[in-house]
Amino acid sequence: MSDPAAETVIRCTINGRAHEHRCHPLASALDFLRYVVRLTGTKEGCKEGECGACAITLDGVVVNSCIVPAAHLQGRQVRTVEGLGADARFSALQQAFLDCGGAQCGICTPGMLVTGTALLEDGRPLTEQRIREYMAGNLCRCTGYGKIVEALLKAAEGGR
Amino acid sequence: MRTDLSAFRLERPRTLDEALATLASSKERLTLLAGGTDLYVYLNAGLARAGRWLDIWGLDELRGIRESGGYIVLGALTTYTDLQASELVCAVLPLLAQAAATVGAVAIQNRGTLGGNLVNGSPAGDSLPPLLAYDAELGLRSARGSRWVRLDGFYTGYRATVLAPDELVELIRIPRASAVAVTAGRYVKVGTRAAQAISKVVAAFALGRSAAGEIAHARVAFGSVAPTPIRLRALENHLLGRKLDDALVRSSADCLAAEIAPIDDIRSTARYRRFVSKNVWVRFLEECF
Numbered sequence: 001m002s003d004p005a006a007e008t009v010i011r012c013t014i015n016g017r018a019h020e021h022r023c024h025p026l027a028s029a030l031d032f033l034r035y036v037v038r039l040t041g042t043k044e045g046c047k048e049g050e051c052g053a054c055a056i057t058l059d060g061v062v063v064n065s066c067i068v069p070a071a072h073l074q075g076r077q078v079r080t081v082e083g084l085g086a087d088a089r090f091s092a093l094q095q096a097f098l099d100c101g102g103a104q105c106g107i108c109t110p111g112m113l114v115t116g117t118a119l120l121e122d123g124r125p126l127t128e129q130r131i132r133e134y135m136a137g138n139l140c141r142c143t144g145y146g147k148i149v150e151a152l153l154k155a156a157e158g159g160r
Numbered sequence: 161m162r163t164d165l166s167a168f169r170l171e172r173p174r175t176l177d178e179a180l181a182t183l184a185s186s187k188e189r190l191t192l193l194a195g196g197t198d199l200y201v202y203l204n205a206g207l208a209r210a211g212r213w214l215d216i217w218g219l220d221e222l223r224g225i226r227e228s229g230g231y232i233v234l235g236a237l238t239t240y241t242d243l244q245a246s247e248l249v250c251a252v253l254p255l256l257a258q259a260a261a262t263v264g265a266v267a268i269q270n271r272g273t274l275g276g277n278l279v280n281g282s283p284a285g286d287s288l289p290p291l292l293a294y295d296a297e298l299g300l301r302s303a304r305g306s307r308w309v310r311l312d313g314f315y316t317g318y319r320a321t322v323l324a325p326d327e328l329v330e331l332i333r334i335p336r337a338s339a340v341a342v343t344a345g346r347y348v349k350v351g352t353r354a355a356q357a358i359s360k361v362v363a364a365f366a367l368g369r370s371a372a373g374e375i376a377h378a379r380v381a382f383g384s385v386a387p388t389p390i391r392l393r394a395l396e397n398h399l400l401g402r403k404l405d406d407a408l409v410r411s412s413a414d415c416l417a418a419e420i421a422p423i424d425d426i427r428s429t430a431r432y433r434r435f436v437s438k439n440v441w442v443r444f445l446e447e448c449f
Contacts, residue, residue, distance in 0.1 A: 006169060025170040026213065028200065031163070048201045050356055055267055064267045067200035069193065071170060072217060115266070136355030137265025 015083025025071035052138030081110035102151035104142035167210035184303035195271035236275025292381035299331030315388035
């Protein structure tokens with residue numbers, strides 16, 4: 001952030017709130033969220049688009065924020081893990097992760113929850129196969145995925 | 161910030177004409193940014209070329225899939241998600257739709273583009289063998305005008321293309337005739353796991369047989385077995401006019417072995433690539449019987 005001339009103003013809506021911050025347009029959306037906006041729920045894993053820990057949605061579309069420029073948040077609706085619950089209450093998927101033991105060490109959990117929420121919201125019927133395909137870009141080294149799939153099925157059954 | 165960006169500048173043109181004018185007037189070679197799925201891997205690793213970057217992601221003129229004048233025409237910013245969602249692509253270009261579903265996973269498919277895969281020019285690019293198998297042509301555009309070049313001819317060497325410094329890929333077009341000529345097709349990706357894998361070997365096979373059973377149309381395209389994605393021309397010519405039998409399976413496998421030139425690298429070995437290339441080809445032919 002040393003060269004103000006190269007910076008730009010990023011205006012976007014994050015979890016329903018309007019934001020305006022100065023930032024280098026090529027800073028990753030991940031760095032923008034964590035170091036400029038100071039929303040640290042989104043995690044850095046591999047920093048090469050491989051692990052999904054940094055997943056967020058832009059206008060509802062899942063992306064890996066570590067490989068998206070901050071410039072591409074301009075004018076968008078951004079959702080991070082901080083925006084999933086409401087009024088200090090967990091979303092159905094967050095509660096299902098708790099109930100099923102879908103989170104262990106926790107580093108993949110924000111990305112799992114954001115990607116999983118997008119999957120639940122896309123409206124198509126959920127099967128284990130579809131969950132495993134859709135979530136294939138979110139790596140977890142603890143759970144073996146079974147409990148995460150279970151949590152998604154439970155959240156889907158419970159309605160939203 | 162984690163990455164030092166002091167030597168990077170980003171230009172954000174609002175229209176294609178503005179982007180072309182910027183390209184035309186720039187003394188240095190600009191780096192074109194679309195979905196960023198390749199460039200950000202380099203940038204985060206400190207390996208990206210500093211200087212001026214030109215952001216074309218916002219140019220909706222480079223999006224869209226349509227049929228026009230005997231061609232299926234795809235904008236360069238068509239994503240892998242767009243390909244899978246297109247009824248036209250799924251119906252007429254199934255090998256390309258299948259390839260799109262094997263790139264990364266959902267978050268990558270939402271951002272990765274055909275134009276990016278083409279220009280990044282990795283010999284492992286998953287969309288490239290299907291595009292070769294369908295006789296794809298690329299619409300290159302600059303402030304000077306437009307020209308069509310065949311994909312088979314776009315690469316001049318490892319990650320090197322005929323693209324001039326002031327040009328960008330605007331369109332990809334596939335002759336409908338090249339798609340409908342295919343009566344037996346197969347897309348094959350061999351990687352470490354089903355998702356998020358970069359290919360050890362990737363291939364697209366497209367054969368068409370006449371009513372008499374002779375092979376009348378043959379496209380055999382491979383990635384990750386040479387410095388560029390390649391069509392195996394000698395193999396294709398060997399197949400034409402012949403009927404599929406055990407002898408042809410064996411002789412064509414010999415042709416294949418003579419035409420590929422795989423190397424050892426971080427993802428696989430030349431020896432494994434030779435074995436698996438031959439095996440996926442032979443299996444495809446046997447399943448065509």
